[in-house]
Amino acid sequence: MQKTIKQSTFVIDCPYCKAKVAALEHGRGSKSGVIEEIGEPFAEIIVVGECPNCETMLAGESHQVGFEGYDSHEDRWTDFVRIYPKPPKVFSSYRIPRVVKSSITEAERSLQANANIAACVMLGRAMEAVCRDILQKKSTSKTKSSSSKKIKPIMLGQGIKKMKEKGIIDERLYNWSQQLHAFRNLAAHPEDITISRADAEDLQIFVYAIIEYIYDLTDRYEEFKERLERKSK
Numbered sequence: 001m002q003k004t005i006k007q008s009t010f011v012i013d014c015p016y017c018k019a020k021v022a023a024l025e026h027g028r029g030s031k032s033g034v035i036e037e038i039g040e041p042f043a044e045i046i047v048v049g050e051c052p053n054c055e056t057m058l059a060g061e062s063h064q065v066g067f068e069g070y071d072s073h074e075d076r077w078t079d080f081v082r083i084y085p086k087p088p089k090v091f092s093s094y095r096i097p098r099v100v101k102s103s104i105t106e107a108e109r110s111l112q113a114n115a116n117i118a119a120c121v122m123l124g125r126a127m128e129a130v131c132r133d134i135l136q137k138k139s140t141s142k143t144k145s146s147s148s149k150k151i152k153p154i155m156l157g158q159g160i161k162k163m164k165e166k167g168i169i170d171e172r173l174y175n176w177s178q179q180l181h182a183f184r185n186l187a188a189h190p191e192d193i194t195i196s197r198a199d200a201e202d203l204q205i206f207v208y209a210i211i212e213y214i215y216d217l218t219d220r221y222e223e224f225k226e227r228l229e230r231k232s233k
């Protein structure tokens with residue numbers, strides 16, 4: 001006689017039930033290693049299953065955000081984000097810092113839970129991290145600034161302006177960033193406000209566009225140019 005084995009489950013947002021459900025797991029795959037270009041560890045897992053209520057097939061993805069003995073006391077993972085059906089935006093560039101990725105994941109989770117103010121705070125955090133990565137990483141390697149090793153981290157408003165000045169973002173992306181900045185400021189202070197789901201989702205689309213422009217499309221163009229150069233030789 002066979003004993004019934006308790007089926008394992010994973011918590012994920014079901015887009016049809018519009019709720020977090022304990023999906024019945026059917027299988028999983030995982031991968032881990034070190035990103036050679038930047039020497040940082042990574043680990044990710046993809047799990048497949050079905051909604052216990054509506055029986056829709058669901059797939060979720062989680063990635064490791066804390067590595068024991070590297071940057072954390074213990075291994076830490078994100079909650080599962082739904083990748084099927086209705087997948088979130090995926091970026092291809094390996095240059096996107098982990099803090100940016102985790103902030104946009106958190107924003108997506110907040111939106112899925114109708115926490116629009118929290119989503120705006122996280123989108124602002126993602127954009128601020130982009131500003132720091134682009135402006136402060138590059139300037140430290142180029143200029144031989146002598147004495148002070150500790151650079152004051154750049155804030156969102158100032159960062160956006162500098163990105164525009166340096167031609168990293170154009171006028172339109174600059175305007176979108178300013179809207180994000182305004183909403184982030186509203187969201188970050190304990191005022192009695194509401195932010196609609198529609199506004200938060202638009203800001204999310206703007207942030208995705210900016211990240212795609214700065215990282216993914218730049219990578220893509222560099223690869224394109226290299227290919228042309230190789231051909232011409």
Ligand SMILES: [Zn+2]
Pocket residue numbers: 014015016017018021051052053054055056
């Ligand atoms: Zn469902």
